[in-house]
Amino acid sequence: MKPKPNCIPTMELSTSPRRTQALEIISVFVVLVLLSTSNVDGRKARILDGFDYPAISCRAHSALLTDFGGVGDGNTSNTEAFRAAINYLSQFESDGGSQLFVPPGRWLTGSFNLTSHFTLYLHKDAVLLASQDVNEWPVIEPLPSYGRGRDAAGGRYISLIFGTNLTDVVITGENGTIDGQGAPWWEKFHKGELNYTRPYLIEIMYSDNIEISNLTLVNSPSWNVHPVYSSNVIVQGITIIAPVTSPNTDGINPDSCTNTRIEDCYIVSGDDCVAVKSGWDEYGIAFGMPTKQLVIRRLTCISPFSAVIALGSEMSGGIQDVRAEDIVAINSESGVRIKTAVGRGGYVKDIYVRGMTMETMKWAFWMTGNYGSHADNNYDPNALPSIQNINYRDIVADNVTMAARLEGISGDPFTGICISNVTINLATNSKKVPWTCTDVAGISSGVVPPPCNLLPDQGSENIAACNFPTDSLPIDNVKFQMCSYRSRMPQFESRDQDLEQA
Ligand SMILES: *[C@@H]1O[C@H](CO)[C@@H](O)[C@H](O)[C@H]1NC(C)=O
Ligand SMILES: *[C@@H]1O[C@H](CO)[C@@H](O)[C@H](O)[C@H]1NC(C)=O
Ligand SMILES: *[C@@H]1O[C@H](CO)[C@@H](O)[C@H](O)[C@H]1NC(C)=O
Ligand SMILES: *[C@@H]1O[C@H](CO)[C@@H](O)[C@H](O)[C@H]1NC(C)=O
Ligand SMILES: *[C@@H]1O[C@H](CO)[C@@H](O)[C@H](O)[C@H]1NC(C)=O
Ligand SMILES: *[C@@H]1O[C@H](CO)[C@@H](O)[C@H](O)[C@H]1NC(C)=O
Ligand SMILES: *[C@@H]1O[C@H](CO)[C@@H](O)[C@H](O)[C@H]1NC(C)=O
Ligand SMILES: *[C@@H]1O[C@H](CO)[C@@H](O)[C@H](O)[C@H]1NC(C)=O
Numbered sequence: 001m002k003p004k005p006n007c008i009p010t011m012e013l014s015t016s017p018r019r020t021q022a023l024e025i026i027s028v029f030v031v032l033v034l035l036s037t038s039n040v041d042g043r044k045a046r047i048l049d050g051f052d053y054p055a056i057s058c059r060a061h062s063a064l065l066t067d068f069g070g071v072g073d074g075n076t077s078n079t080e081a082f083r084a085a086i087n088y089l090s091q092f093e094s095d096g097g098s099q100l101f102v103p104p105g106r107w108l109t110g111s112f113n114l115t116s117h118f119t120l121y122l123h124k125d126a127v128l129l130a131s132q133d134v135n136e137w138p139v140i141e142p143l144p145s146y147g148r149g150r151d152a153a154g155g156r157y158i159s160l161i162f163g164t165n166l167t168d169v170v171i172t173g174e175n176g177t178i179d180g181q182g183a184p185w186w187e188k189f190h191k192g193e194l195n196y197t198r199p200y201l202i203e204i205m206y207s208d209n210i211e212i213s214n215l216t217l218v219n220s221p222s223w224n225v226h227p228v229y230s231s232n233v234i235v236q237g238i239t240i241i242a243p244v245t246s247p248n249t250d251g252i253n254p255d256s257c258t259n260t261r262i263e264d265c266y267i268v269s270g271d272d273c274v275a276v277k278s279g280w281d282e283y284g285i286a287f288g289m290p291t292k293q294l295v296i297r298r299l300t301c302i303s304p305f306s307a308v309i310a311l312g313s314e315m316s317g318g319i320q321d322v323r324a325e326d327i328v329a330i331n332s333e334s335g336v337r338i339k340t341a342v343g344r345g346g347y348v349k350d351i352y353v354r355g356m357t358m359e360t361m362k363w364a365f366w367m368t369g370n371y372g373s374h375a376d377n378n379y380d381p382n383a384l385p386s387i388q389n390i391n392y393r394d395i396v397a398d399n400v401t402m403a404a405r406l407e408g409i410s411g412d413p414f415t416g417i418c419i420s421n422v423t424i425n426l427a428t429n430s431k432k433v434p435w436t437c438t439d440v441a442g443i444s445s446g447v448v449p450p451p452c453n454l455l456p457d458q459g460s461e462n463i464a465a466c467n468f469p470t471d472s473l474p475i476d477n478v479k480f481q482m483c484s485y486r487s488r489m490p491q492f493e494s495r496d497q498d499l500e501q502a
Contacts, residue, residue, distance in 0.1 A: 050486035055170045056211045056234065058483035059119055060096025063089055064103060072105020074129060079136055082112035090115035097168065101485055102126040102176065110136020111199065114163035114171075121485060122176025122215060130160045130180045130201070130221070139196050143228065145256055145279030145287035145317060147375045149197030150248070151189060151222075156197035159226070164205040171202060172213045175239070178202075182246060185221035189247050198222035198248070205229055213237050222248045224269070228255040229289060232475060235262045244304050246270035251301075253277055256289035256317050259475040266300045272310040272337075273301035276319050278346065281379040284316025285345040291317070293473045296324040303332040309353075312339035313371040315385065316346040323469060329358040334366040335397065338387060341371045342409060343379030347386040349416075352468045358397035364424050365392060369409035369439065387414035390442070391466035395422040402431045403449060408439030417442030418466035419455060424448060 063085055066072075070081035089098035097117030104125035110133065114120065122128070131137070137157040142148050149156040160180065163169055178201055185198045198221040204210050206229045213236040217224045224240050227233045235252055242249035251267035254260045255277040267273040278284060278291045301308040308329040311319050329335055335358050338348055358364060367387070387408065397403075403424045408414035417440055426434055426449065437452035444455040446463035458465055 050484055052482050052484045053121070053172065053174070054480035055119060055172060055483045056209060056478060056480060057097065057117070057168055057170070058481055059099040059117070061089065061092040061098040062101065062485055062487055063098065064101050064487060065107065066103060070107060072103065072107050072126075074106030074108055076108060077110065077131060077133075077136065078107045079110040079112060079131065082109055086112060086115050086118070089118060093117050099485060101487065102128070102173075109160070111138060111158045111160055111162055114161065114166060114169050114204075116166045117168045119170040119172065119483075120161070122173030122178075124174040124176055126173065126176040128160070128178045130178075132181055132184055137199055142197070143279075145284045145289060146314065147280060147283030151194050151197040154196065157199035159200040159203035161202045163203075163207055166204070166207040168209045169204065169207060170211040170213075171215065172211065173215050175214055175216055177216045177218060179218050180220035182219040182221040182242065182249070186246050200224065200226045202226065203228065204233070208232055210234070211236070215239075216241070218242065219246070220249050223250040223253050225252045226255060227257050227260065229257070231258040232478065233257055233260040234475065234478060235260070236264055238265045240265070240267040240269055242269040244268065244270050244302070250275045254291050254294055255279075256287070257291050257294070259293045259473060260291070261295045261475040261478070262299065263295070263297045265298075268302040270305065271303065272306045273299065273303050273308050275307075275310040276322060277312065277314045278317030278319055280314040280375045281316055281343050281345075281383070283375055284314060285380070285383060287317055289317045290320055290346075292320040293475065294322045295473060295475060296322070296327070298326045299324075300328045300330070301332055302330050305333055307334045307337035307366070308332050308358075309335070310337045310339060311348050311351065313341065313344070313373055315340055315348055316344050316383075318346045319348045319351075321350045321473075322352065323473070324353045325355045325468070327353070327356040329356065329361065331360045332358070333361070334363040335361060335395075336392065337366040337368065338390070338414070339368050339371045340385040340387065341369065341373070342381055343374055343383050344385045345380065345383035347388070348390070349386065349388045351390045353392045354394045354468045356395040356397075358395070358400070360399045361397055362401045363403070363405050364395070364397045364400055364422075365404040365406065365419070367406045367408065367414055367440065369407050369412070369414065384409060384412040386412075389416040390414070391418045391468065392422065393418075393420045393464070393466040393468065397423070398425045399427045400424050400430065401427055402436075403434040404436070404451070406435070406437045406440045406452075410439055413439040413441050415441045417455060418444070419447050419451060420445040420466040421463045422447045
């Protein structure tokens, strides 16, 4: 028996217990509004679909990708549909803003640009598939703070989702997927066949008030999320997955950004889970834009060949005031790693890490002063990085090959290192000397196994010796509002027709 129009079941979107639960948690709901139960034939019904979601700002205007010719068959290119939709919606920038809904389907697309006061919302069963046709990837200028592309001199392929000079942009969804289909890019990188630097999945440049949340990103050609020269950035609830052997598939790379909050992310990738950056050698020094006021919390990371949190190696604009807490690391090369070199200039200072649990690590802590890897040979050999006030506390690590490898720069020691309340349980195959320290200075307290002499023990009464700021940063105070999306949805059209035929 067909359901009566006024008691249409709401099962359509909840196909499994897991999804039902997820739907409840994110308070997505389906509103089935019966507009006319008493119209002429008494049967015709229009069904509105809607849901609520949290975001930094809500929008007055809505559109569906399919309204712009989008086809979610996994084969048809939607590049023009995305560009047309966002171009159309850009007219609402100063009229309440707009949101573009990507319905269930597999949406093949090349790169497209975002606009201001705009939300891109992916349904949980929407998959953006990055085109593998190189013609779908325009080439843009290298980043001024890098002077060149990282894979090849000169330009770089624009990111899949790109925005520059924007304000108030949200990219979110109920865990919808962005699939970079990166394998051909990785292969070209390994074979040295790239003419330009590989694209990233999401890059936002020169922008303010950005939210990237509740999405799954898989198989990026290179870095996944790259906010650069931006401020007030929230990255929340992102799952990032790439083969652990894929090249440079960094998770989240805040780069010359102020006020960034990265939280509740799960990352398994072929490079650093979070890599904090600020430009490369003489280009980064000249550009002079630091990353500062960065919060990283509740991060789970698996990165067998890289770091959970890397600071550098491109840090020439400076990195300051990084606060990381509640971090879980599994099977990773290093926990926190500072990477720099002579010629970088810049600084890494006021770094605070507390509450970290690590399991199966090569090094719990690693600092590298001779990372090398220069943009070109024009770097200034007198440009020495300044590394100071680095605080690590309340950390437990199990099955660790070597507790720490701390290597500063001769004549330019890394100073103000503080390590307290840290227990490192070494693996059975561990090195005889668990700590190596050169050109570093600082203190320790309550650390097992006992650190090197360059970090003299202050006694167990100073177990809380290392600082962690107690004030909050402006980005900590940014709140989400409940926003809503209301529109007739295509998956209900067949039901519409059923009802009409009934
Ligand atoms: C993300 O989803 C979680 C539940 O999975 C929800 O609690 C949270 O509010 C959402 N956040 C954003 C910013 O979308
Ligand atoms: C896939 O798209 C290509 C190019 O747009 C087209 O030639 C081909 O027929 C399509 N294949 C299918 C199965 O739709
Ligand atoms: C996207 O933005 C970049 C950088 O501003 C620009 O070069 C490119 O032409 C834009 N793409 C489109 C389709 O407008
Ligand atoms: C974007 O902003 C930067 C920095 O303010 C500026 O140099 C650049 O010209 C702007 N680009 C556009 C396309 O407006
Ligand atoms: C999002 O999807 C990924 C990949 O399927 C899954 O591992 C993760 O648990 C999902 N997150 C949420 C909050 O449902
Ligand atoms: C790089 O450029 C060469 C010469 O123009 C061309 O033959 C080759 O196909 C290009 N490679 C890629 C990956 O685009
Ligand atoms: C400990 O680490 C080694 C690698 O160093 C790994 O092979 C082994 O499985 C780990 N053991 C446990 C109990 O996790
Ligand atoms: C030491 O670190 C543990 C977590 O590893 C934490 O529970 C405990 O409160 C810390 N002790 C002090 C004195 O801060």
